[in-house]
Each structure stands twice: as structure tokens, then as C-alpha cells.
Amino acid sequence: MxxxxxxxxxxxxxxxxxxxxxxxxxxxxxxxxxxxxxxxxxxxxxxxxxxxxxxxxxxxxxxxxxxxxxxxxxxxxxxxxxxxxxxxxxxxxxxxxxxxxxxxxxxxxxxxxxxxxxxxxxxxxxxxxxxxxxxxxxxxxxxxxxxxxxxxxxxxxxxxxxxxxxxxxxxxxxxxxxxxxxxxxxxxxxxxxxxxxxxxxxxxxxxxxxxxxxxxxxxxxxxxxxYCAIPLDRTLDRLLVDFRGFHEIGEALVPDPTNRKLLWSILVREHPFRSFIRLRELATDDQWKEIRRLLRSLCFSRWRILGIVVGARWVRVRSRYYLIKHHIKMKLRGLVV
CATH class of the missing domain: 3.90.550.10 (Spore Coat Polysaccharide Biosynthesis Protein SpsA; Chain A)
Known part of the structure; x- marks a missing residue:
């Protein structure tokens, strides 16, 4: 049977x-x-x-x-x-x-x-x-x-x-x-x-x-x-899949503007602020122009986007500082030897 x-x-x-x-x-x-x-x-x-x-x-x-x-x-x-x-x-x-x-x-x-x-x-x-x-x-x-x-x-x-x-x-x-x-x-x-x-x-x-x-x-x-961590060279693409995908879903399938914004707000809760800083770090200037337009359409304020840019610049400055510090330390060790 x-x-x-x-x-x-x-x-x-x-x-x-x-x-x-x-x-x-x-x-x-x-x-x-x-x-x-x-x-x-x-x-x-x-x-x-x-x-x-x-x-x-x-x-x-x-x-x-x-x-x-x-x-x-x-x-x-x-x-x-x-x-x-x-x-x-x-x-x-x-x-x-x-x-x-x-x-x-x-x-x-x-x-x-x-x-x-x-x-x-x-x-x-x-x-x-x-x-x-x-x-x-x-x-x-x-x-x-x-x-x-x-x-x-x-x-x-x-x-x-x-x-x-x-x-x-x-x-x-x-x-x-x-x-x-x-x-x-x-x-x-x-x-x-x-x-x-x-x-x-x-x-x-x-x-x-x-x-x-x-x-x-x-x-x-x-x-x-x-679960495994996303490789650095795929981080940008992975984040963009989420942002582009849910932006398109909201625009096409959630007719009420308020509900649409609430759907998009999940992206902020899913991805901590450091993820957005990482996004700016990895993106080229041309890519960032597209991402910035996307974030604005996802109801990110100009101030929030500015905070992302400033955060990314701070990360770069800090990285360069530690790199220079390490280089100087190696030079001094060479002199001592």
C-alpha cells in the first residue's frame, strides 16, 4: 500500500x-x-x-x-x-x-x-x-x-x-x-x-x-x-547580497511605506555598526557611491552614513599607526643588534 x-x-x-x-x-x-x-x-x-x-x-x-x-x-x-x-x-x-x-x-x-x-x-x-x-x-x-x-x-x-x-x-x-x-x-x-x-x-x-x-x-x-566565517575577500559581496536583496523585496512586495521601513530596519539589527564600517573599508569609491545611495533608500540618515565614513577612516588611521609603530620597533631592534 x-x-x-x-x-x-x-x-x-x-x-x-x-x-x-x-x-x-x-x-x-x-x-x-x-x-x-x-x-x-x-x-x-x-x-x-x-x-x-x-x-x-x-x-x-x-x-x-x-x-x-x-x-x-x-x-x-x-x-x-x-x-x-x-x-x-x-x-x-x-x-x-x-x-x-x-x-x-x-x-x-x-x-x-x-x-x-x-x-x-x-x-x-x-x-x-x-x-x-x-x-x-x-x-x-x-x-x-x-x-x-x-x-x-x-x-x-x-x-x-x-x-x-x-x-x-x-x-x-x-x-x-x-x-x-x-x-x-x-x-x-x-x-x-x-x-x-x-x-x-x-x-x-x-x-x-x-x-x-x-x-x-x-x-x-x-x-x-x-557556520563558518566569511572570508575577507567575500565580505563586501555578502553584505551587498543582504542590502540589495531586502531593498528590492521591500520596494516590490511591501506596499505600505511605514512597514517597508520597518522591514529594512531588521538589516541594522542583523548587522552591527562595525559591519557597515567594514563595508566602507572594503568598497572602492565608485562602489561606495552605489552603497551610499542604497543606504539612503534604506532610510539611513546622512548623519549615520557620515558616522560610517568617519569610523572607516579612523580604522584606517589606527591600522597605519600600528603598522608604522611596528616598523619603527623592528628598525630599533636592528640597530641594537
């Missing part, structure tokens, strides 16, 4: 052959017959295909698709959901692992979801590349809400939610804490313009909640996020 699927775990992957086994093992230890695995492989050229071959027979409900080439993360996420046959989809990064007992917890939340609740959003815990905890406590993205609260973001209520959100994870930036109703995902409109900016899935979910669907808060940690 064919099982009725209650939950599809949707895994877009690309060159994650080294980490995918850990994720699949974490699912296997909790697996139930009404859960299926849906993997979309973005044309990986590592050993991902070998991993898929080893695990395909270990799962009763297994759906797999392989692109002939890398189509970008946005289309790969979309394909992983298209593969799903269940009514609910748990989006999952292929280098993460699900937390102990989280599969049972997610299924309990599905049973308590009201008909107009189309998204469940949960917490995460950061782990190192070798799976050791980075922080002593799990991240807490929903300090203003109780576990199980079902929140409306329609109209002015979205501004209230955005103003209480300490992290971009509260607005769907992080894949593996999102569980969604597939029918709402497939029916969403107004997000295609975001393809290629790495936040098309975020735009799609913002469109869903701004359109009237409600969101359930799960304050439990359901996933362990493999």
Missing part, C-alpha cells in the same frame, strides 16, 4: 558531497513512513552522485532530480519543492543537520496549523564545520512571541512583526528553519523578478504572508546550522 506523505524534506544541493551524508544520517535516525526526501542536485561535479547512490536505497520515500548544469540556487530551491508530493515542505540546506527530535516536533506543529497558516518558522543553532557547537545557547529569533503563536502579517500587522524581529532569519533569509504549505508556495506570485539575487525564496514567502497567509512561531531549535 502506498504511504500518504505528510511532510517532504526538500534539499537543494550543490557540491556538498562532503556534508550531505551527515544531513541524511540525521534524518534517518528520526525517519517515519509518512516523510519523503526530495533532493535537487544543481549539476554538482564533486562526489554528490556517489552519496546519492549510497543513500537512495536506505529511504523508503525518495525523489531525486539532477540538473545538467548549475542553474543557480533560486531555481534549485524551486525544483526541490516541485518534487514534493506532500502537502508540507521543510526546506533544508544540504550542509546542515536536523536537530534531535525535530522531525517529531515539526509534525506536531503541522497538526496544529490552522487552514490559513501556510508557514512555520523555527529557531536554529550554529555549529562549526566539524559539527561542534559555536555558541552555548540556541539563537532566539522570536523573543516577543510565545511558542505556537500564529501571527498575521496582513496590512499594518506586518510592521508590528518586522519591528519585533531581531534577525533576517525572522523574514525567511535562512532556508532550513522554514516549513511551508506547498499549495501556498505554488500559488504565490510577484517573485520572479528576484531570480538570481539569492533571495527569491524569501521574496516568495514575503509575498505569501503579505497576501494574507499567517505564520506559526516555533521557538524550538529544529536544525543545526553549519
Amino acid at each position: 502506498t504511504n500518504v506523505i505528510a511532510l517532504s524534506i526538500c534539499i537543494p544541493t550543490y557540491r556538498m558531497g562532503a556534508f550531505l551524508p551527515k544531513l541524511l544520517d540525521s534524518i534517518l535516525t528520526q525517519l517515519e513512513d509518512d516523510v519523503e526526501i526530495c533532493i535537487s542536485n544543481n549539476g554538482s561535479d564533486d562526489d554528490t552522485d556517489l552519496v546519492i547512490g549510497r543513500y537512495a536505497t536506505r529511504f523508503r520515500n525518495w525523489r531525486y532530480f539532477r540538473w545538467p548544469q548549475n542553474m543557480g540556487i533560486d531555481l534549485n530551491i524551486e525544483k526541490s519543492v516541485e518534487l514534493a508530493t506532500g502537502p508540507w515542505c521543510w526546506l533544508m540546506g544540504s550542509d546542515d543537520v536536523i536537530a534531535p527530535n525535530s522531525l517529531r516536533l515539526v509534525k506536531e506543529r503541522l497538526q496544529s496549523a490552522t487552514p490559513d497558516c501556510d508557514i512555520i518558522l523555527a529557531n536554529r543553532r550554529k555549529i562549526s564545520v566539524d559539527a561542534h557547537p559555536i555558541e552555548s545557547e540556541d539563537e532566539q529569533w522570536f523573543p516577543s512571541y510565545a511558542d505556537g503563536d500564529i501571527v498575521s502579517l496582513r496590512g499594518s500587522l506586518s510592521g508590528d512583526y518586522y519591528s519585533r524581529s531581531p534577525s533576517l532569519g525572522c523574514v525567511f533569509s535562512y532556508l532550513s528553519t522554514i516549513v511551508l504549505r506547498k499549495s501556498a508556495w505554488m500559488a504565490a506570485e510577484g517573485f520572479r523578478r528576484f531570480q538570481g539575487n539569492q533571495y527569491m525564496h524569501t521574496a516568495r514567502l514575503v509575498a505569501i504572508v503579505e497576501g494574507g497567509s499567517r505564520l506559526m512561531i516555533c521557538k524550538h531549535t529544529i536544525v543545526h546550522c553549519r
